Amino acid sequence: MANTTDARIRARIIEYADNTPEPPVMSRAGIVTTGCPRCLRTAWRQHDAEGPVWVCASCGHVEGVIxxxxxxxxxxxxxxxxxxxxxxxxxxxxxxxxxxxxxxxxxxxxxxxxxxxxxxxxxxxxxxx
Incomplete structure (x- = not known):
């Protein structure tokens, strides 16, 4: 957790941590994220049989990585x-x-x-x- 005494910043950090889903298991490429174009939450890069995709952990939107x-x-x-x-x-x-x-x-x-x-x-x- 960030080292801050500002209660507002601390509350925002806690809210972000509480609302951010856990990342997927780390692959050889590490963990890569981007913003979901639909809900603006966190999308994780995954790899399926057709290649890499972005998968939003909040709304489930899937989009190919190009x-x-x-x-x-x-x-x-x-x-x-x-x-x-x-x-x-x-x-x-x-x-x-x-x-x-x-x-x-x-x-x-x-x-x-x-x-x-x-x-x-x-x-x-x-x-x-």
């Missing part, structure tokens, strides 16, 4: 059940985790390309010896 490639503007392929949270673009080599921004995804791709360029340079130097 991650879009910022470069190709297509839905990325979700990770298989039990695998790490690593989405893959079906048309380019970009990867992402749920909730990452387009900037995060593009920065990872920039780093990947820089690493490949450095590796190619090292291979070329080694071949020249």
């Amino acid at each position: 991650v879009k490639c910022p470069h190709c503007a297509v839905a990325m392929t979700p990770p298989p059940m039990g695998a790490p949270d690593r989405w893959q673009c079906p048309t380019c080599p970009r990867v992402a985790a749920t909730g990452e921004s387009a900037q995060d995804i593009e920065e990872r791709e920039r780093q990947r390309l820089a690493a490949l360029a450095a590796l190619n340079e090292a291979i070329a130097l080694r071949a020249a010896e």
Whole structure:
């Protein structure tokens, strides 16, 4: 519980804790939440046979998790059940985790390309010896 002497803040914290459902069992990806678009309460990320979904613990609304490639503007392929949270673009080599921004995804791709360029340079130097 938060360390506060303000009775109003403490009451809001207690109300939130009392009205927030317990999270699901933690998976390898950890516990991920978002706001439910219908009731604005807590939705937990779950994984069913068709892929990851958001499930609202309050109203039961279920919605598929979608991650879009910022470069190709297509839905990325979700990770298989039990695998790490690593989405893959079906048309380019970009990867992402749920909730990452387009900037995060593009920065990872920039780093990947820089690493490949450095590796190619090292291979070329080694071949020249």
